[in-house]
Amino acid sequence: MxxxxxxxxxxxxxxxxxxxxxxxxxxxxxxxxxxxxxxxxxxxxxxxxxxxxxxxxxxxxxxxxxxxxxxxxxxxxxxxxxxxxxxxxxxxxxxxxxxxxxxxxxxxxxxxxxxxxxxxxxxxxxxxxxxxxxxxxxxxxxxxxxxxxxxxxxxxxxxxxxxxxxxxxxxxxxxxxxxxxxxxxxxxxxxxxxxxxxxxxxxxxxxxxxxxxxxxxxxxxxxxxxxxxxxxxxxxxxxxxxxxLDAEDAVEQTQAARGAFRVVVPVPPRISNHTDFDALRAHPGVDLQLVGPGQPISPADLIILPGSKHTRGDLDWLRANGWEQALQRHLRYGGKVIGICGGYQMLGRTVADPQGVEGAPGISEGLGLLDIDTVLTAEKRLEQVGGRCAFADAAVSGYEIHMGVSDGAARGRPAFFIENTSGDPVGNKPEGARSDDDRVLGTYLHGVFDTPAACNALLRWAGLHGDAAVDTARLREASLDRIADAARSLLQALREYGDRG
The missing domain is CATH 3.40.50.300 (P-loop containing nucleotide triphosphate hydrolases)
Known part of the structure; x- marks a missing residue:
């Protein structure tokens, strides 16, 4: 050894x-x-x-x-x-x-x-x-x-x-x-x-x-x-x-109320990258509620459909748990909806999987809240990106990690403009989509709430005014320093073990 x-x-x-x-x-x-x-x-x-x-x-x-x-x-x-x-x-x-x-x-x-x-x-x-x-x-x-x-x-x-x-x-x-x-x-x-x-x-x-x-x-x-x-x-x-600190996998299902602005996120069986919501969990003006199967769907200002490793399967789960009716009711009462990655795909008209990427080949009817159609593909897109919001003067950064391509008329009203990193002479490219009434927004970008300016812009779009977004990078660094300070005794013990050995 x-x-x-x-x-x-x-x-x-x-x-x-x-x-x-x-x-x-x-x-x-x-x-x-x-x-x-x-x-x-x-x-x-x-x-x-x-x-x-x-x-x-x-x-x-x-x-x-x-x-x-x-x-x-x-x-x-x-x-x-x-x-x-x-x-x-x-x-x-x-x-x-x-x-x-x-x-x-x-x-x-x-x-x-x-x-x-x-x-x-x-x-x-x-x-x-x-x-x-x-x-x-x-x-x-x-x-x-x-x-x-x-x-x-x-x-x-x-x-x-x-x-x-x-x-x-x-x-x-x-x-x-x-x-x-x-x-x-x-x-x-x-x-x-x-x-x-x-x-x-x-x-x-x-x-x-x-x-x-x-x-x-x-x-x-x-x-x-x-x-x-x-x-x-x-x-x-x-x-x-x-x-x-970023969670590796487990989802924290409960959240003490912190503010008056309620954000509700359904937690389907194959939720992915739920760390997208860490900044909202720490936001002093937001009451973040993660809702699992069989739990009541409470009134909200904003509903966010999260990423999914199995879009069509989790779409079936949403329907079985009454979320399709809940979303329609939420929009009728003036609420806003955001879909991220798999959640974005669910918001469209259809999600097709002709190659059987997620399981049996087939096509599923989407929630019909965005005028887009999605085709799942075997090739996964992996990229860190930055740009600006299409609906506000605010910078955004995040990352794409998805299998699928979405297109349709709603793409003419993008959520963001992404800075060109591929040499495309056209310049910044549109990303995501918004509905004609501007009540529904979809994006493939994970981590959008981690940028304070983008977080403020998205929450203002959803109805929360003010500039109280959390600096997640600063909080993360402070937490890393805390755990390091707490582990000094271990480092010393390891050194002493080495001296004896």
Missing amino acids: KSDAVKTGGTNFPFKTLMVQGTTSDAGKSVLVAALCRLLAREGVKVAPFKPQNMALNSAVTADGGEIGRAQALQAVAAGIAPHTDMNPILLKPSSDIGAQVVIHGKARADMNARDYHAYKPVAMQAVLESYRRLAAQYDVVLVEGAGSPAEINLRERDIANMGFAEAVDCPVIIVADIDRGGVFAHLVGTLACLSESERNRVVGFVINRFRGDLSLLEPGLDWLEAQTGKPVLAVLSYLHGLF
């Missing part, structure tokens, strides 16, 4: 590569890697995040024209570097309970069911190792995030996401557990018991995350844990409230 100290910028870190694994999903792996990235970057260490395999419907578009999990993009920001497809070489985007789109090195390569992908893992591992070697050659330290738990026995054969990767590159591992869930000692002892001897030997210690209360009351449990496992508890990290 490698433990070569890195001496850069006056600092000393004992590992060239360190992997963070968790006892469960959402134990704190992503945040812990981001915190260590920020701490090392502050000290002048060239550090890069890496996740061999990610499964999420939230993704980010990189400067090299690919897509990776949002957590790795956030970790790159923490490290002060640009996100790159090598930071997440395998991204699985679920399209059903047993199938997913397989994205390799940033590009969609195939749709596979779980059994076929399991057989494909040896090939995927080669892509993983290629990316890891490139990062290891370019950076002083590579901080690796595992996926789920290494104790998932049914997934251990051909594993590329957790101990399978750690064994392949011979790197040390720390295991993090969330005490707020309860059962933290059982989680840690049980996880270690499920590992092979060589895997247990590469675990350098534990991190207990999201602790609240008097640490002295926890200490007897820590002593017991260390005696039972022979592994040190490297750090106990406090529960931090009010963080503004």
